[in-house]
Amino acid sequence: MYRYDEFDADMVSSRVEQFKAQVERRLSGALSEAEFRPLRLMNGLYLQLHAYMLRVAVPYGTLNSTQMRKLAELADKYDRGYGHITTRQNVQFNWPELTDVPDMLKELASVEMHAIQTSGNCIRNVTSDPYAGAIADEIEDPRPTCEILRQWSTLHPEFAFLPRKFKIAVIASKKDRALIRAHDIGLEIIENDAGDIGYRVYVGGGLGRTPVIGQVLRDFLPRVELLPYLEATLRIYNRYGRRDNKYKARIKILVQETGIEDFRKQVEAEYAELVPLDIAVSPEEVERITQYFSPPDYKDLEDVEVKSDDPAFARWLKHNVLENKTPGYSIVNISLKPKDRAPGDVTSEQMRIAADLADEFSFSEIRTTHQQNLVLPYVETQELENIYKKLVGAKMSEGNIGLISDIICCPGMDFCSLATARSIPVSQAIAERFWDPERQAVIGEMQIKISGCINACGHHHVGHIGILGLEKAGVEFYQVKIGGDPSENTALGQITGPGFSQEELIDGIERMVDHYIEIREDEERFIDTVRRAGVETFKEVLYVDA
Amino acid sequence: MSSAKHKGKGPQSLTANTLRDGLSVWLTAEFDWSMKYSEALITEDDKIIEKMESIGEESERANDVVAPYFIDVEAESGLPVRYREKFRVRGPSYDTATLVPLDIQKV
Ligand code: HEM
Ligand code: SF4
Numbered sequence: 001m002y003r004y005d006e007f008d009a010d011m012v013s014s015r016v017e018q019f020k021a022q023v024e025r026r027l028s029g030a031l032s033e034a035e036f037r038p039l040r041l042m043n044g045l046y047l048q049l050h051a052y053m054l055r056v057a058v059p060y061g062t063l064n065s066t067q068m069r070k071l072a073e074l075a076d077k078y079d080r081g082y083g084h085i086t087t088r089q090n091v092q093f094n095w096p097e098l099t100d101v102p103d104m105l106k107e108l109a110s111v112e113m114h115a116i117q118t119s120g121n122c123i124r125n126v127t128s129d130p131y132a133g134a135i136a137d138e139i140e141d142p143r144p145t146c147e148i149l150r151q152w153s154t155l156h157p158e159f160a161f162l163p164r165k166f167k168i169a170v171i172a173s174k175k176d177r178a179l180i181r182a183h184d185i186g187l188e189i190i191e192n193d194a195g196d197i198g199y200r201v202y203v204g205g206g207l208g209r210t211p212v213i214g215q216v217l218r219d220f221l222p223r224v225e226l227l228p229y230l231e232a233t234l235r236i237y238n239r240y241g242r243r244d245n246k247y248k249a250r251i252k253i254l255v256q257e258t259g260i261e262d263f264r265k266q267v268e269a270e271y272a273e274l275v276p277l278d279i280a281v282s283p284e285e286v287e288r289i290t291q292y293f294s295p296p297d298y299k300d301l302e303d304v305e306v307k308s309d310d311p312a313f314a315r316w317l318k319h320n321v322l323e324n325k326t327p328g329y330s331i332v333n334i335s336l337k338p339k340d341r342a343p344g345d346v347t348s349e350q351m352r353i354a355a356d357l358a359d360e361f362s363f364s365e366i367r368t369t370h371q372q373n374l375v376l377p378y379v380e381t382q383e384l385e386n387i388y389k390k391l392v393g394a395k396m397s398e399g400n401i402g403l404i405s406d407i408i409c410c411p412g413m414d415f416c417s418l419a420t421a422r423s424i425p426v427s428q429a430i431a432e433r434f435w436d437p438e439r440q441a442v443i444g445e446m447q448i449k450i451s452g453c454i455n456a457c458g459h460h461h462v463g464h465i466g467i468l469g470l471e472k473a474g475v476e477f478y479q480v481k482i483g484g485d486p487s488e489n490t491a492l493g494q495i496t497g498p499g500f501s502q503e504e505l506i507d508g509i510e511r512m513v514d515h516y517i518e519i520r521e522d523e524e525r526f527i528d529t530v531r532r533a534g535v536e537t538f539k540e541v542l543y544v545d546a
Numbered sequence: 547m548s549s550a551k552h553k554g555k556g557p558q559s560l561t562a563n564t565l566r567d568g569l570s571v572w573l574t575a576e577f578d579w580s581m582k583y584s585e586a587l588i589t590e591d592d593k594i595i596e597k598m599e600s601i602g603e604e605s606e607r608a609n610d611v612v613a614p615y616f617i618d619v620e621a622e623s624g625l626p627v628r629y630r631e632k633f634r635v636r637g638p639s640y641d642t643a644t645l646v647p648l649d650i651q652k653v
Contacts, residue, residue, distance in 0.1 A: 027565070027566070027609060033565075049633060049634055050634065050637060051567065051568040052567075080646060082642040082645075082646055097568065098566055098567065341642060342642055347646050349646075415638060421629075425639060474627070476629070
């Protein structure tokens with residue numbers, strides 16, 4: 001894993017001291033709320049519906065066991081004994097007190113963590129494939145690129161006050177497990193015909209109130225040109241992005257209004273000005289950073305096959321475990337989607353168990369996923385049963401990854417001050433309705449995603465079934481989208497029509513699922529059937545009672 | 547309608563979050579802040595509302611609370627009109643904290 005250098009450590013600890021002084025000045029009244037608010041937001045501290053909320057950055061979703069234990073300790077010491085994994089791979093605490101936050105940040109700094117740039121109109125935490133470094137289909141580990149971007153974008157003076165927030169995601173496989181085309185910039189590491197490695201650059205994706213799928217800005221960008229080219233892109237955005245209207249301020253709107261062709265010309269013109277590439281990262285520096293992500297000390301093992309007569313374990317093996325690229329090793333997904341909890345919530349006790357498992361079985365490394373689960377990337381296949389047994393004891397053994405109960409869900413009205421409706425109870429009701437594991441297996445891959453308002457933090461636009469919570473005259477109702485796809489075939493769902501009460505919604509979803517099972521052909525997943533048969537036929541069963 | 551200045555309709559209550567812990571509070575008949583909505587002062591009397599407004603501003607200047615604002619209250623139920631405000635009164639309908647033993651939680 002990457003280790004902070006002295007510069008990082010100094011920067012983070014001086015930020016902690018600075019924020020401590022700012023909090024003191026706020027408490028003494030030297031700073032008003034209007035003055036303090038932007039300062040606390042720069043340190044990831046929001047004021048939510050019932051309390052403050054602290055968002056901690058988890059760069060590219062990689063944590064070591066020490067960091068995970070620290071998060072558990074913070075949850076106990078300063079919060080209510082749990083944390084929440086977000087769709088951007090970060091961790092949120094729902095109940096901290098302002099007076100404790102400087103101490104929390106200090107403790108985080110002691111394990112090389114912080115909350116900088118988890119809010120505000122800056123370049124946010126860079127996200128990536130949760131299987132990075134472990135999965136066979138990758139061209140290379142995408143995390144050195146993420147780390148280069150982290151170093152470049154952290155406290156970048158020119159990009160601290162962009163027109164709006166800016167999100168970047170990086171993958172290195174054809175399979176997209178990081179939703180790169182719903183990001184302001186998405187980077188796909190590719191190999192060209194000449195055998196050189198570089199980037200396909202996507203721009204202008206985003207969800208929120210105006211969902212847009214990112215378009216190709218550059219088909220192949222040589223590796224060494226990464227930072228200068230992104231610098232040029234950000235400059236164009238910084239210069240022309242709309243600051244007059246918050247809802248039109250994201251780069252996606254600029255790209256839409258300019259047109260991708262003209263936008264590309266502007267970027268290339270700016271880029272030409274930047275040559276010589278004085279901020280390009282030298283191959284030596286790339287090599288130095290890449291060293292930190294060297295594969296762990298794998299043993300020389302043969303592939304083994306693990307089978308079981310225990311149906312729950314067999315299910316877990318089938319849905320939660322993938323092959324690691326090294327023989328004899330596996331990637332284990334730990335589901336944070338038990339039936340009756342909030343998706344992505346993890347108690348301090350569970351965090352400690354995950355940390356212990358990582359130490360014992362996964363070279364001390366853990367990943368957070370945008371799907372709001374955890375991953376142990378480097379597990380000896382013959383240890384799977386041992387791990388499973390320990391997960392059973394910790395109530396983290398659901399074998400439901402990628403299935404209908406593996407729901408993405410934002411905090412919604414239960415916690416969020418911007419919400420229009422609740423989302424957690426809806427996800428719980430869906431999980432309850434479809435809990436029977438046999439039935440989940442029959443339904444197969446299904447991505448349900450729920451947001452509690454149009455900001456779309458719960459990714460509902462790209463759910464196979466997407467649900468948006470709204471409110472009218474004091475009553476919650478839920479609008480349904482179908483046909484979205486968060487994979488490399490990124491697609492936005494279509495709105496079906498007027499919304500439903502929660503109860504009607506669950507019945508409607510059940511009718512759509514049953515309809516799919518009735519009409520599906522061969523190995524079709526739900527999304528494949530929607531594509532083949534069209535949204536209309538699903539709409540008919542959804543609105544059959546209406 | 548909810549606003550820092552009173553522009554609402556019908557009975558009003560004044561709410562804010564405390565600066566130190568961020569928790570929701572409502573102004574009481576004693577012109578104190580309480581975490582219990584059941585103790586909230588609810589009134590249509592313009593004189594009292596004016597006084598509430600100045601207490602709100604004072605508390606903000608004294609750094610006790612953040613961003614006080616008036617909310618409309620339903621005459622019959624005594625609950626806030628807006629759905630969001632009902633939720634601030636009720637608290638989360640689900641909180642993972644309920645699964646964590648109380649002795650290891652700070653709050
Ligand atoms: C609780 C405090 C939160 C606030 C105030 C908040 C606010 C927002 C806003 C205003 C947007 C729309 C941005 C735009 O379109 O320009 C947004 C988008 C988004 N948020 Fe949140 N959010 C919160 C929590 C979360 C959580 C818990 C997650 C993950 C579960 C999350 C992940 C995202 C994602 C993935 C997007 C959409 C991607 C995009 O277009 O930027 N947010 N958020
Ligand atoms: S989608 Fe809306 S309700 Fe959900 S977390 Fe984002 S801002 Fe809050």
